Amino acid sequence: MPLPINAAASSTAAAISRRVLAATSISYTIVLLDASIVNVALEQIGRTLHSNVTGLQWVVNAYTLSFASLLLTGGTLGDRLGARNVYVAGLVLFALASALCGMAPDLATLTIARALQGMGSAMLVPCSLALINRAFPDSAQRASAVGVWMGCGGIAMASGPLVGGILIHWFGWRSIFTVNVPIALAGIWLTRSIGRNDDGVAARRHFDLAGQAAAIVALGTLIAVLIEGSRLGWRSTPIAMGMMICASAWVAFLSIEKRRAHPMLPLSFFRSPLFSASTAVSMASAFVFYGLLFTFSIAYQQQHGFSALETGLAFLPMTAMVAIGGLASHRIVERCGPRASMCAAFGLYAAGSLGMLAATPHAPYWIAIAPMLAIGLASGFVSPAATSPAMGTVEKQRGAVAAAVLNSARQTGAALGVAIFGGFIAAVKPFELAMQVALGSAAAVALAAALIWWIAASAFSVAGVRHKPTSSSQLQSAKRSEVR
Known part of the structure; x- marks a missing residue:
């Protein structure tokens, strides 16, 4: 017996929604997988392509730098040209680049x-x-779909070093890139039934070409100076010119964004101390985690003599805790409050970084397990815990x-962490001393981030008290949003 028309349409819409979720989850998986998988291949890449630490920093940061500087423009392109069209174009570009x-x-x-x-x-x-938002108009279903999407990305980032180690062990370092091609093609195939016509609500958004250009120059020269400074000399002419260009580009970027009617980066967001603090701690978390991931990769393969597979297994305690921290973040915040739990997470970052000082090349591996567990748990917790309060400070649209x-901010923090910690390895000798400097710096940044969050969260709570709500609905809303 054929289904009624409404039931058939509903079944078709549900099937398309599941296909959209599968396609977008695949794409997010390879995006975050590539952010972490390359670290275990650094030693083999350096040996095959005759590269030093500076070159390896560029291999890692070329990805995060272009990702960070073009992310806002990618969203504008989706609004102007259609989310599906830009999504498929991005997958094709990613596959060809891989x-x-x-x-x-x-x-x-x-x-x-x-x-x-x-x-x-x-x-x-x-x-x-954007595609998930269209495919799941019901808010509850959309929240569940976004959770699945973010969960796939978290698992990919956490499993990256181990998956990379296995691929490199059996097929060589080039396989960590070529494996993306069939995955991207599968994502393209899954999008074939997604409608081409976007809602067009935001189609009138303008490109901020001047702001985008200034942002690329500012971020690019900043990372270049940090990576090349130790090799060329901090007083050399190229580095001095790079510093001048970087400073000028940042001033120009802020000036452009302040005057634009449709800025790439709305500076009004940062009038909220809580949004500013969320951005700062997100950047600090990525700075510490990815900087240490790069440093540990060099240490395990060049100092401890681990293979790529052994390095991936060595990272397993830390990366597994990233996934666990992300899944437990919401419950921890509900139980302990955003202020105390976030500060505790950065305390774990600091404790883990200082604890890794005992993991010398001559020390047994088990000494590093507890510090790596702390670092991984903190990393997994911070990202979702910082996002929710920040999103509550801006209008829904x-x-x-x-x-x-x-x-x-996260991608920029990751690029800065790799650049600065890699600079320590290149400039400070012996390697053990460079590791101590990197770990001490990570602990200092973590503690500074905890202080920033505590101050901002306290200020937000005080502001909530000063502007006491008058109606019962406002009171309930304030109670839910109050940062304890």
């Missing part, structure tokens, strides 16, 4: 291909959320832009 990474004959080609991967990722992430700002 194939180029796998075939790269030299370090320069690999670095350029990594930057192209980052461009593809910057198109994928905001358009993935500007939520996508606010989310893009937070993601850009």
Whole structure:
């Protein structure tokens, strides 16, 4: 007996929604997988392509830098050209760039291909959320779908080092890039039935070309100075010129964004101390985690003599706790409050970093397990815990832009962590001393982030008391949003 028309339409819509979720989850998986998987391949890449630590920093940061600087523009492209169109274009670009990474004959080609991967990722992430938003109009279903989407990304980031170690052990370092190609093709195939016509609600958003150009120059020169400073000399002419260009670009960027009617980065968001603090702690968390991930990768493979597979297994306690921390974040915040739990998370970062000082090349591996558990738990907790309060400070219609700002902050923090910690390894000798400097710096940044969050959360609570709500509904809303 044929289904009624309404039932058949509902069944078709549900099938398309599931296909959208599967496609976007696949894309987010490879985006975050590539952010962590490359770390266990650094030793083999360096040996094959004859690269030093500076070159390896560029391999890691070319991806995160282009991802961070183009993320906001990727969302605008989706609004103007259609989320599905930009999403598919991003997947195609990511697949082609991954194939180029796998075939790269030299370090320069690999670095350029990594930057192209980052461009593809910057198109994928905001358009993935737009497609999910369209496919799941019901708020409860949409929240569940976003949870699945973020969960897949968290698992990918956590499993990256282990998956990379296994692939490298059996197929070599190039396989960690070429494996993306069939996955991206599967994502493209899954999008074939998604409608091409977007709602067009935000289609009138303008490109902030001047702001985008200034942001690319500002971030690019900042990372370049930090990576190349130890090699060329901090007083050398290229580094001095780079510093001047970087400072000028940042001033120009802020000036442009302040005057634009449709800025790429709405500076009005930062009038809220809580949004500013959320951005700062998101950046600090990525700075510490990815900086330490890069440093530990070099240490385990070059100092401890671990293979890529052994390095992936060594990272398993830390990366597993990233997934657990993300899943438990909401419950911990509900039980302990955002202020205390966030400060405790950064305390774990600091304790884990200082605890790793005992994990010398001659020490047994088990000494590093407890510190790595602490670092992984903190990393998994901070991202969702910082996002929710920040999103509560902006209007609903500007939520996508606010989310893009937070993601850009995380990617920028990751790039800075790799650049600065890699600079310690390149400039400070012996390696054990460089590790001590990096770990001490990570602990200091974590404690500073905890202080920033405590002050901002306290200020937000005081502001809530000063502006006491008059109605019962306002009172209930204030109680739910109050930062304890």
